[in-house]
Amino acid sequence: MAAASSALRVDLLPSDPLLHVFSFLDFRDLVHCSYVSRRLNELSKHNLLWKFLCCKHWLLTDADRVQSGVSWFCLFKQNYKDLGRYIQHYATLRQAWEELKSFLQQRCPRMIASLKEGTTEVELNTMEAQIGCRLPDDYRCSYRIHNGQKLVIPGLMGSMSLSNHYRSEVLLDVETAAGGFQQRKGMRHCLPLTFCFHTGLSQYVALQPAEGRRKFESFYPCPDQTAQDPSAIDMFITGSCFLEWFTTYVHNVVTGEYPIIRDQIFRYVHDSGCVATTGDITVSVSTSFLPELSSVHPPHFFFTYRIRIEMSSGASPDAACQLDSRYWKITTSDGNMEEVQGPGVVGEFPVLTPGKVHEYASCTTFSTPSEYMEGHYTFHRLVNKEEVFQVAIPRFHMVCPPFREPTVRTRKATPTAVPPRCDEGDREDDESGNFGDLRGINMAALEGAWCPRHI
Template identity: 50%
Template sequence: MAGLPVPMCIHLLPVDPLLHVFSFVDFRSLARCAQVCRRFRHLAEHETLWKSHCRLYWLLEQLPAGQTWSGLFQDTYRDLGRYIAVYAPLKQTWLDLEEFLKKHCPSLMATLKGGATEQMLHAVEEKIGRILPEDLRCSLRIHNGQMLKGTGLMGSVAISYHHRSECLLDVETAMQGYSQQRTLIDSLPLTFCTRTGLTQYIALSDVGGRTRGHVFYHSPNQTDSEICDAFLMGHHFSEWFMEYVRNVVGRKYPLIGEEIFRYMETGNVAQTGPISVSVSTAFLPEFSFIHPPHYSFSYRIRMTMDPTASPDDSCQLARRCWYVIDERDYKQKVEGQGVVDVQIYRHPSSSKRGKTNIRGNGNLNFKPRLLMYVIIARRCSSGTKIEM
């Protein structure tokens, strides 16, 4: 009837408001919208919408010649669609790591392998009779581990009598180490140190007190060989890998030369004049046990000088004295000469000589001219099963 208002329907909206509404729709719902009517189909195929989805799900910024954004999304989905829930965060993590390695560790970057194919992953799964976790599979599609030579991608720890560096294994090498031993049943190695044999594993089933996806170091049980002990490093691959990369690119792990060292800064810094002393720690699973409880850590003590300090303040560590106290208040005194495992940072100096004392939980005696750091390691026993 004349004069009556026309009912408002969404399909009567102008193009711009409808495109704005469609921009909040996920790719599956957008495909369903295209089946509603001819107008919706035309709008749902708009290139700006699929460009946004390519960026969101696949981190794609460049459109190949002769390709459309909707076609690029479909092609990528056919290849990587099973990983769409985990691909973007893992891909971004790898991109962040690649950028860091290109800038700071080019020789380590050169050891990374290209991505594995679906055929390779299926062949490995058939060989071991287990399905790999989706996030691990996705990471392998991006980079299939690294070559077993030189420095390990997954970090190093060095003390006077021991040096470990863990490589990230490719899936074919990992398959060779797949274990059906009683204490490591259904465990696939993720990392390997060629010097020490230290390995991190991922559980492929809920067995032995572990949950599928758990990443762990195996801990030999000294009291009962039937018990499977483990140091849990991550509840799933994504958590384990992404946390490690955040620490690397965030410079929470020190970089010496082109080698990443897994010493975590504790935030404990002592300051005396222009000299700072900081402490970082690293867990040593290769020297640790759960039964009986015996956990080992390495301590890295680093001394630095304010770059704006006067040349008259430059110095060299002459002698050290530390008191290491565990949770049971057991005190151990560590002392000796200053220059141990030295990495020297030269600083302008003068002919003036003298001595500077830094006191806290111990003391340091300095003489002018050079600045360096010391690495100290010790062992302690405490607690029960732990998560690192």
């Protein structure tokens, strides 16, 4: 790539050897060279040199230059005057936003209408004065491009639904985020990035290194239910900085890592190794961690998984079959193993014919932060019920995000009991979008209502 870029520059630039040398300099070095002599001053303003820099730092095109009516050098200066403090972040974030919008336009067009135009430097400075904390430059840069989204559903930052539980996270605009800025004990100097109307869940960015948090990292707060102090807040870490947090999410969306279901982005993660083919039937699995139904203290980690069962379109019509039962072998990170079996999946006994796909979602909880499941389905042929066979379910791992405890806490004398794990929640993801507001509902009661144990 470097050699190709160099060749391009040699072809486009005049034969003056100094211009060839200058083509490898960044804008700061070019400016410094301009002060050395009159000749270097003239050469350092060569139009093609600044075209390279405008494309590199501001992602500008020939059309942008023609529309501006000024030289590439002047165009660079105009953009630098407005966005110069963000020059390390702008191209990366602008590219991420453009890729995301292009993807949404094709797959989730109604989300495009929810995006807000970029905010201004004045508004960001006003926000900093209001909350009394400095905003990270990568956060400010992204919000100069787009000021979050309108408070609508579905949220830009992903959804998840399972039985009567639904989450969809909106990317907050700066005004709403400032209104949710936290100064209470346990959440000091924390600014919300996202919000879910149904669960009240938010991701936060830590603007100061306080109470066990690292500066500018993003996280889901998780109250410590075993501590006497209600301000003891554990954290599920989602990013080391805004740039990493946002670009990683966009990458997962535009590469298809997160599936689109009914015009919403679902945050299931698919491991390419989680695929198994038995005869004409292929089974693949994707998983997701639900922080709003999990806790560090007591250890209770909630996962949902989505399974796709597909019969090859090239299979013989006589290969048509029906699922009878499931078998699971479940292994936790502390070495405990459990076997579970039962009829059907999520109360259904799907029939597979050539080319047909059946998908369903279920859930499980563990008291360890990582575990894996594997197993098989039992089918019978429709043309001959006596022909019974097994289809392998690939091993799939479920690992909760990194978590961190607050710096100081006081434990209760009697820790809260860990709720029982549900092996395969066996509850269908109806994805209807008709869900009530779950804020304030007791977690254990909720789980007991829709995650019965099926042994």
